[in-house]
Amino acid sequence: MHFADRLTDRIASTSPVCVGLDPQLGKFPAEISKDAEGMLAFCKGIIDAVKDTASCVKLQLAFYELLGWEGMKTFWEVCDYAKSKGLVVIADGKRNDIGSTCEAYADAYLSAGKPVDALTVTPFLGSDGITPFIDRCAKNEKGIFILVKTSNPSSGELQDLPIGDETLSEHLAQMVDGWGREHIGKTSELSFVGAVVGAPYPEDLKYLRTLMPQAPLLIPGYGAQGGTAADVLHGFLPGRKAAVVNASRSIIHASSGPDWREAAAGAVKTMANELA
C-alpha cells in the first residue's frame, strides 16, 4: 500500500501523535542498563505503552549511532519491534548526499522489507539529493519527509533568508510540492513526499501548508520545544488529516521512576486528546 494511504489509515485509527524515540541514557529509569541493550529494553517498553494511541514512532538516529555499531543493532531491533506492533516507523536521519552515495542511503533505509516506512531528508544539495530517495519510495512503498522549516530557534538563519519576494523555506515548499505531485496515493490523495515544518512557527506552518497541499507533514517541536495544539492546527487538512505531530522528551522521559511506562502511556493519551 502507498505510504500516504497507510499513514492516513493509521492516523484515522489512532491519533496524529508521533512519539520520538530519542532515548538519552542519562534519563533512563534506574532498572534499565545504560547501554545498547538497555536502550532496546527501554524503547520496547515505550512502544508497548504508546502503541494503541500513537500512529507513528520517530527514531532519532543520532542517539543510536552514539552507541556505535551496538547502537545501530538496537536501532534496527527497535524498528522491527515497532513495526510488529503496527506503528508507522520514521527514521529521523536528516540524510543528504548525491549520486551513488544518495542511493546507498536510500537503499540502507528504504529497501523493500526493511522495517522503516519513511526517512527524513535534508534538501541542501538540490534534486540530486532527493530523486534517488523518490525512486526507492515509488518502488518500495516508502515515504520521505523533506526539511522545509525546522523547529529550532536559529532555523531562520538560512531558512528565512529572502529569495526575491519569498523565503528559502517557501521556495523549498514549492519544490517539495513539485517533487511529490506525481506520487499521490489512491485513497489519501496525498503524496509520499512529505515535509518537516516545526510547530514553534505557526504562521509559517499555515502558509507553507497552502504551498504543499498534498504533502504529509511531520511537525516537530511540540511540548518541550514550545509548540501547542493551537499552533499545529494549521498543519492539518480537514478531518485532522495529513499531519503527524512529534513529541519526544515529554512522553518517553515523562517519568524516570518505576512508573515510566504508565507515565508515557498517560502522556501520549493527553497529547492525543489535546490534538483531537
Place this chain on the structure above:
Amino acid sequence: MHFADRLTDRIASTSPVCVGLDPQLGKFPAEISKDAEGMLAFCKGIIDAVKDTASCVKLQLAFYELLGWEGMKTFWEVCDYAKSKGLVVIADGKRNDIGSTCEAYADAYLSAGKPVDALTVTPFLGSDGITPFIDRCAKNEKGIFILVKTSNPSSGELQDLPIGDETLSEHLAQMVDGWGREHIGKTSELSFVGAVVGAPYPEDLKYLRTLMPQAPLLIPGYGAQGGTAADVLHGFLPGRKAAVVNASRSIIHASSGPDWREAAAGAVKTMANELA
C-alpha cells in the same frame, strides 16, 4: 594538537590527496567477499596502498550504513586501521540536527579517543546545528567541514539562490568564516572549522576561498566528477596549503582485477603528482 595544525603537517609530509573510501560491493575484486567482512578487507588493502601518498581518507557513511550494524562495525574498524597508519580520518556523514540530537552526533563521531578526526556537516539548520560540533572540536582537537558549495550538477538549485547581491553559498561562506574565527591553530593559522567546496565550480571555489581565508577546504568532485588540477588550484593557500582534494572511484576502483592494490597505489601517486 589542533586539528588544522595536524592536517597541515600531514599534507606537507604527504600530499593534499584525500582518498574517498566509498566502497561499492558490486565493484569489489573477485577475491573479496561482498559483505561487511569483505568491505573491511578491501578498505584495509586500499589504506595500505595509499598510506604513504595520501594525507587523508574520507569514509562515506552511507556505504557502511547500507550493510546495517555489521557495516557500522566495519566503519569503526576501518577508521581505527586508517588512524593506526597515520592518516587523517574524515567521516563524511553530512550530519545535521539540533540541541541534544546534535550533541549526540557530535559525541558519536568527535569524542576524545574516537578514530575520527573530522566530520562533514550540513548547515541547513543554522547555528543550532553547528555550535554543538564546534564545542566538541574545541574540547577534543577535532574538526568539521561545513557544506558550502557541493560538487553535484543540481547544487545550484539552493546554493546559488540570490540573497540580496550574493548567493546562498557566499552567505554561508561568511558564516563559516565567522564560526571558525576564534578557533585558529598555532602553527597553521587555520581554523578547525573547514568547508566543503566542489571542484567542478572553479570560479565559485576561487571567490569562496577569499571569503574563508582561514578555513581548511575539503574539495570533492575531482576525477570521476570532472574536476581537474587546474580547477582545484584556487582552493589552496600559498605553498599548497589548507586544502585537501578528494577522489574516490578513480582510486579505490581503479582496477577490479588482481592488481587492485597496485592500481590504487598508482592512481593516488598520479593524482598527487597532478596536484604538485
